[in-house]
Amino acid sequence: MKGRSLAIYSWLAFGYAFFYVPIVLLVVNSFNASRIGSHWGGFSLHWYQQLLDDPQILAAAWLSLRVAFISACGATLIGGCAGLALGRFGVFRGRMALTGMVAAPLVMPEIITGLSLLLLFVALKSLTGWPESRGFTTITIAHITFCMSYVAVVVQARVATLDFSLEEAAMDLGGRPFRVLLDITLPGIAPALLSGWLLSFTLSLDDLVISSFVSGPGANTLPMLIFSKVKLGVTPDINALASIIIAVVTAGVVIAGVLMLRAERKRVAQRP
Amino acid sequence: MNSLRRSAALAGFRLVIAGIPILWLGLFFLAPFLLVFRTSFADPVIAQPPFTPLFDAAGGIHATLDNYTLLLNDSLFLSSYLGSVRIAAISTLLCLIAGYPMAYAIARSPQPWRTLLLLLVILPFWSSFLLRIYAWMGLLGTHGVINSLLLDLGLIQRPLALMYNDAAVYLGIVYTYLPFMVLPLYAVLEKHEIALREAALDLGARPLRVFTDITLPLSMPGVVAGSMLVFIPAIGEFVIPALLGGLDTRMIGRALFDEFFINRDWPLAAAVATVLLLVIVLPLMVFQRGQARAHP
Numbered sequence: 001m002k003g004r005s006l007a008i009y010s011w012l013a014f015g016y017a018f019f020y021v022p023i024v025l026l027v028v029n030s031f032n033a034s035r036i037g038s039h040w041g042g043f044s045l046h047w048y049q050q051l052l053d054d055p056q057i058l059a060a061a062w063l064s065l066r067v068a069f070i071s072a073c074g075a076t077l078i079g080g081c082a083g084l085a086l087g088r089f090g091v092f093r094g095r096m097a098l099t100g101m102v103a104a105p106l107v108m109p110e111i112i113t114g115l116s117l118l119l120l121f122v123a124l125k126s127l128t129g130w131p132e133s134r135g136f137t138t139i140t141i142a143h144i145t146f147c148m149s150y151v152a153v154v155v156q157a158r159v160a161t162l163d164f165s166l167e168e169a170a171m172d173l174g175g176r177p178f179r180v181l182l183d184i185t186l187p188g189i190a191p192a193l194l195s196g197w198l199l200s201f202t203l204s205l206d207d208l209v210i211s212s213f214v215s216g217p218g219a220n221t222l223p224m225l226i227f228s229k230v231k232l233g234v235t236p237d238i239n240a241l242a243s244i245i246i247a248v249v250t251a252g253v254v255i256a257g258v259l260m261l262r263a264e265r266k267r268v269a270q271r272p
Numbered sequence: 273m274n275s276l277r278r279s280a281a282l283a284g285f286r287l288v289i290a291g292i293p294i295l296w297l298g299l300f301f302l303a304p305f306l307l308v309f310r311t312s313f314a315d316p317v318i319a320q321p322p323f324t325p326l327f328d329a330a331g332g333i334h335a336t337l338d339n340y341t342l343l344l345n346d347s348l349f350l351s352s353y354l355g356s357v358r359i360a361a362i363s364t365l366l367c368l369i370a371g372y373p374m375a376y377a378i379a380r381s382p383q384p385w386r387t388l389l390l391l392l393v394i395l396p397f398w399s400s401f402l403l404r405i406y407a408w409m410g411l412l413g414t415h416g417v418i419n420s421l422l423l424d425l426g427l428i429q430r431p432l433a434l435m436y437n438d439a440a441v442y443l444g445i446v447y448t449y450l451p452f453m454v455l456p457l458y459a460v461l462e463k464h465e466i467a468l469r470e471a472a473l474d475l476g477a478r479p480l481r482v483f484t485d486i487t488l489p490l491s492m493p494g495v496v497a498g499s500m501l502v503f504i505p506a507i508g509e510f511v512i513p514a515l516l517g518g519l520d521t522r523m524i525g526r527a528l529f530d531e532f533f534i535n536r537d538w539p540l541a542a543a544v545a546t547v548l549l550l551v552i553v554l555p556l557m558v559f560q561r562g563q564a565r566a567h568p
Contacts, residue, residue: 109508
């Protein structure tokens with residue numbers, strides 16, 4: 001019995017090593033003065049310096065951050081509505097359609113989503129003249145579309161754990177639905193909205209394939225730029241860029257986790 | 273009267289809340305598929321957009337099956353589809369083999385530890401997918417960490433070709449999609465496992481017997497969900513074969529990407545996408561069904 005437990009926990013430890021060792025080595029290497037990654041040439045911030053002097057990378061990063069911010073807000077709004085409808089409204093017309101359309105983007109190969117959205121934008125342009133050119137707007141719309149599914153799933157799961165007697169009481173006392181949503185439902189699902197927003201932000205920041213399809217000439221997101229560079233192999237300045245992105249995302253996730261844990265404790269403590 | 277107005281307000285409110293995502297997904301997710309389907313019957317032309325319209329100037333319908341006949345007769349596409357299914361299936365199996373014991377160990381660990389262990393599985397999913405694949409390039413390359421370590425230890429004389437082959441693609445897919453396998457497995461194992469297992473053990477069942485008769489059958493929904501979450505996206509994977517695969521690593525996502533961006537043949541790319549959709553529609557339905565059962 002003991003031997004079996006040991007074996008299974010060793011496997012788990014091995015799994016975590018598999019997850020984290022490549023990332024840790026990447027970060028360590030970003031401080032390596034040597035150009036060849038396998039030999040330690042001393043500690044250096046040279047590659048970070050080089051990064052800050054590259055206007056192309058800065059422009060791509062700025063575009064990616066703007067897209068990610070707006071996409072995360074849009075996906076949280078629309079995905080939140082979807083999660084609320086699926087988790088709270090019981091049976092309604094269009095429920096089947098909504099369930100299917102929310103689940104499908106989670107597993108749909110990105111190349112199909114990307115190609116189909118591009119064809120939509122092209123068709124819309126020849127019909128209505130909009131969008132005039134592809135770039136920020138089209139990438140943002142595409143990102144909202146695939147991110148909102150994740151928000152919907154998180155919100156739906158959260159709604160399922162909430163007690164709705166308070167909401168019903170407010171309705172019975174004559175509260176208008178929108179008011180009840182703002183005052184009672186929203187605080188209840190706020191942690192799910194926050195994690196949905198963060199998840200959307202990171203997914204948007206990371207997307208390569210869909211962005212490649214729906215962006216036009218001149219509009220390069222950060223992953224598009226990184227991909228075009230690393231196709232040819234490992235470059236030290238990308239190590240530095242990768243380390244920055246990983247640090248920012250990890251910090252964001254940890255902060256969000258702490259905030260959510262605190263909100264949860266408060267909620268439990270306040271319960272009568 | 274008052275309650276009637278209130279229920280009307282409630283109905284209107286619900287219509288808006290459910291209507292917004294339905295409209296959005298209808299326009300930006302469902303409608304585009306119809307356009308892919310339509311474009312797959314067009315001819316490529318040098319124009320903007322680079323394909324013939326469905327209705328020609330005389331008002332007749334212009335549709336051709338050329339793209340599909342080309343697709344079926346070109347061994348590149350056929351081997352790419354087969355290659356994708358094979359690589360996705362093997363990777364899914366590898367994820368299952370690697371992920372099941374992990375999920376099992378997490379589900380059996382003491383309660384306070386579980387959240388942390390689970391978070392450590394989820395965290396890689398939050399960090400960049402592209403960069404995680406890139407991290408492996410630094411490990412596997414000719415001058416990568418693994419090769420130089422083995423060279424320094426004197427275990428090999430020449431660097432091994434660890435990258436740009438199918439094995440590296442398996443590794444990349446398992447690395448990327450393993451959390452998707454572990455999470456649904458953990459969800460089912462955590463629910464059923466402990467009490468039933470202990471009852472069976474108390475009644476004198478052997479541990480292996482407990483596993484095959486209780487744990488494994490009860491975890492089947494998780495096995496199916498996890499497998500679909502790995503298998504379906506892996507079939508259409510583009511980034512991993514493009515960065516870690518060799519020139520002879522045939523995957524359909526890569527073929528589609530090249531057809532679109534390098535050959536600029538949009539109708540053929542649309543036909544490739546349509547057939548790819550047919551390939552994944554069955555596993556997709558299995559997945560949807562499982563989801564519907566899990567969230568009634």
